Amino acid sequence: MGRARAGASRLVWGAGTLAVLVLGAVVLPWAGGLDESLIHYESVRLAPSLEHPFGTDAGGRDLLLRAFAGLRVSLLVAVLCAVISTVLGVLIGGLSGALGGWPDRLAMRFVDTLNSVPHLLLGIVIVALYRGNLTAVVASIALTHWTTVARIVRAEVLSLRERPFIDAAISGGASRWRVLHRHLVPAVVPQAAMSAVLLLPHAVWHETALSFLGLGLPPHMASIGNILAESRAAVLNGAWWVVAFPSLVLIATTLAVSGMASVWRDRLVPRRRSELAL
DSSP states (O other): OHHHHHHHHHHHHHHHHHHHHHHHHHHHHHHTTOOTTOOOGGGTTOOOOSSSTTOBOTTSOBHHHHHHHHHHHHHHHHHHHHHHHHHHHHHHHHHHHHHOHHHHHHHHHHHHHHHTSOHHHHHHHHHHHTTTOHHHHHHHHHHHHHHHHHHHHHHHHHHHHTSHHHHHHHHTTOOHHHHIIIIIHHHHHHHHHHHHHHHHHHHHHHHHHHHHTTSSSOTTSOOHHHHHHHTHHHHHTTOTHHHHHHHHHHHHHHHHHHHHHHHHHHHHOHHHHHHHHO
């Protein structure tokens, strides 16, 4: 009972925190009239105050509005990457597990090859070809993170193939395609959805890292990575808030999504939960 209450508390905390952050990312920059093109020289690097709770950046812009505008862009990129990665992983992992034989071996060797290269390094190579392009950033993250989803889906499909209801469907004359889309794919949807949720914070951090290195989104576009990249010199001048508050927004988003996903995972796989309790 105590474990169930703890899980419910984590779920409520994660959902509430994420809702506040998403609402702030959607509403605050618009309501505050943030204009990235305007420079306010009279307000450069002001410390946090009632007028500017997060302080101001090197351009005199309100850091609260800019941090949430950056979060909006980072979340948009992360959602796109998670959806594309999940679709690719489900297609390749599902077909690999369902077909078996040489297609399965070929797909898994390709997955092993991609996993042998650090994802960030491979993403940098892709982004470097089309520097400052939003499409390139999404492609660099999505095309390097579908392998985890593919492995999860393949393992689930291989497990389902041994179930009696699959044998009964095949014995009843069902084609391989019918078994795949009527039985196997619906059964792996919860696992795929959980993988997509777990990919969200990972994609946010990758986009932040690419933008921080100057290889991600264009400099004029607000994102957490761009804000942190611009604030490196400010820290040396004592403007700690320029790094601290955007970083807290990023960390809070990651913890909220990860907390919700961990509760969902424990409820989705009760056997794993019982083994961890031993």
